[in-house]
Amino acid sequence: MLYRLVIEETQKEANKIILKYDQEHYLRRVVRLNNGQHFIAINGKGKCWQVKLNDDGGEIVSYFEEKRELGIDVTLIVSLPKGNGFEEIVRCTTELGVNKIFPIISDRTLPKPSHNKLIRWRKIAQESAEQSERGIVPLINEPLAFHEAIIQTSSLNCPCFIAVARTTEKHIMNYLNPHQLPSRIIIATGCEGGWSDKEVENAIAHKFQPISLGKRILRAVTAPIATMALIAGISENTYS
Amino acid sequence: MLYRLVIEETQKEANKIILKYDQEHYLRRVVRLNNGQHFIAINGKGKCWQVKLNDDGGEIVSYFEEKRELGIDVTLIVSLPKGNGFEEIVRCTTELGVNKIFPIISDRTLPKPSHNKLIRWRKIAQESAEQSERGIVPLINEPLAFHEAIIQTSSLNCPCFIAVARTTEKHIMNYLNPHQLPSRIIIATGCEGGWSDKEVENAIAHKFQPISLGKRILRAVTAPIATMALIAGISENTYS
Incomplete structure (x- = not known):
């Protein structure tokens, strides 16, 4: 190669x-x-x-x-996890076909990361695109407060979801009909402590649908990777 | 909690x-x-x-x-990646519901890891089960040569798959009918250099079905995590 x-x-x-x-x-x-x-x-x-x-x-x-892109334009809104976890998120979700990532400062995350971090994340996105043989490098947005990201993305007028733990909401798979996928989708995943009630309410007020990612509690790093794997799998499968 | x-x-x-x-x-x-x-x-x-x-x-x-287990018993056969990548695989796939992991020495992996590594992986599986609120701790097998793992697992008489990159084989989603999932499934994913031709032929000879995980090239760390996310998503979804 x-x-x-x-x-x-x-x-x-x-x-x-x-x-x-x-x-x-x-x-x-x-x-x-x-x-x-x-x-x-x-x-x-x-x-x-x-x-x-x-x-x-x-x-x-x-x-x-290059013909390696998904048929669906996926934006992930990711509440920044502790340590270097966000690097692994950028790496794995780039391989899985994400188009844009919003790193988010939420009520339970640490202070805003340095500009050097953003440069490093963009470099990782570029390297991961090269390695996974994509023609498109995902955009890594400047870190934003969650409510700002909600306002920016909800104006795009496409299906928006927010993943919540310990919920009775339906699994995200229920909203992804393989025969009728939207052209664009936006999904938000939380940090270690989960979203605050206020954050979830605010997202719902901006037409974000709460969803479950399964019965087990996923870490902040695993949630966006699992989400991206699911969307990519459904988008690329033909159920032939 | x-x-x-x-x-x-x-x-x-x-x-x-x-x-x-x-x-x-x-x-x-x-x-x-x-x-x-x-x-x-x-x-x-x-x-x-x-x-x-x-x-x-x-x-x-x-x-x-605890009612947090998948309805499907998943065994992952994972060719050991470089560095500490296997730790991330154990962590994420435990959260996603794996039941057993076979770390594998394949033609293109490094020498057999030390016994201390195995102890560490088992400790990570335990901690991840605790954190994700599972009642079951996945079993991490002793590292084995790939052909030994194939023989051990193919005798279990359940659907077995081997993920290959740059293939014309169908996506694994084609083999996972949400309305008719098997009770047990076995999936093998390769290391950085991919499987050798001999390894793939050997797996096929033992009734492993080659499958694709999508159009992009996934790293050795991402492949088993994405696979486990897909199986968990399909198993937990009702398409109601």
């Missing part, structure tokens, strides 16, 4: 890819490509070019579109 | 739970329970007792059975 590299739009000039110093260093020293060998450049928005490495950087050999 | 503690069968004597030194220390110093306060003791096989802490250890107040 050819090595994949996310590039910026400005790096493409006519039939060339202008490599940055660190990208060229990585391709030559770590991936161990020589002049004449190929790699794939992706713009993170679905466009891919097969590129031949040479002394000027890269020469575009062919263009193609 | 009451704190949960896995105990050994021998710790239950008539209407008492005889606590070990470290368990009592944990309950009193970390969970900060005082005499007269309650916790839940579970034997890891589905039996639960509500227990009152006192100077002799614990006095059983009531017995109950």
Whole structure:
């Protein structure tokens, strides 16, 4: 399999890819490509070019579109877990096909993370997209307060869900009809202590449907990954 | 919610739970329970007792059975990933309801892990069962060569699957009819480099059905977690 590299739009000039110093260093020293060998450049928005490495950087050999995206546009609203758990969430849900993630400051999360964290999460999303052979790099939003994310996303006018633990609400699978999936979906998952009552009420007031993710109590890291696995599985299955 | 503690069968004597030194220390110093306060003791096989802490250890107040298990008995055969990835697999799949995990030495994994690793994985399974409020602690098998695990599990005479990447095989969802789930299922997922051709052929020879987990390339850590999320979701959903 050819090595994949996310590039910026400005790096493409006519039939060339202008490599940055660190990208060229990585391709030559770590991936161990020589002049004449190929790699794939992706713009993170679905466009891919097969590129031949040479002394000027890269020469575009062919263009193609990657067909690895889900038929459904999934936005996850994720209450930030303790420690480095959010990195694992970005990694796994990118592999599973998420399109956008809103990291959320909720009533029971820690203070707002540093800007360096956001840079690191975006880097992880990019690397995971490369490794999972996606043509699209998920967008990682700036961390927001939960109520702001609710207002932004509920205006998109698509099915919105909020996962709650110890609930009598129906399982999310009940709302995902494989024969009639929406084109876009938004799902919010909570942090370790769960959502506060006020947060759930606020989400419901903005047309978020509360749902269950099963009978067991999932950690803040597991909940969005399990959710994304379910949506991807239903979206890619044909029940043929 | 009451704190949960896995105990050994021998710790239950008539209407008492005889606590070990470290368990009592944990309950009193970390969970900060005082005499007269309650916790839940579970034997890891589905039996639960509500227990009152006192100077002799614990006095059983009531017995109950936890109703958080899946209707399907899932065994995962997991090719050991690099680093500490297997810990995350044990943690997440326990929360999602797995019953047994076979850590596997495959053609492309590292040498057999130390016995201390196995002890650590079993401890993680126990803690994750406590936290996710399960009554059953999944069994973590001794690490085995893949062909030995295939022979052991294929003799159980239930549907067996092997997940392969870059395949034209059908998605696993095609084989999981929500209205007709088997009582037991076995699924094998590979390590970073994927299975060798010989391994896949050997599995097929033992009636393992090759399946896809979707169009993107999942890491060795993500594959078993996504698989378990799918099975749990289908098992717990009623499509009502």
